[in-house]
Amino acid sequence: MASILKNKTRGVVVGVTLCLGLSSYAYAKGSGGERNLNAVRLPGDDFIVFEALDNDFSNPDGCDRSDRVLLRRETEGADQKLSVALTALVAEKKVGVWLDGCSNSPWGYTIPVVDSLWILR
Secondary structure (H helix, E strand, C coil): CCCHHHHHHHHHHHHHEEEEEEEHCCCCCCCEEEEEEEEEECCCCCCCEEEEEECCCCEEEEEECCCCEECCCCCHHHHHHHHHHHHHHHHCEEEEEEEEEEEECCCCCCEEEEEEEEECC
């Protein structure tokens, strides 16, 4: 009886561990760091691209490249985020970004997707 309980417990632990591991990958979010912007690009109607000036953004989801990040226009508050980015660009201030996943870019590689963005002093 003890060995049956031990095997069931081990199975539950393995199952929970797998679920947690897969769910953290599926919903991976992370800091993109604090960067100065070199450009704000509007290469299409559906998205905006922010380009880092000196160092790449952090890349928590392992996208192909991270010198640029993408903001989908459908994202809640996209216009406000664009305003923040333009203000930071003109004022030469850093922005902080929180990223969530990767998306195809118009340049043929994936880049991180902006979840939130803020300006730093």
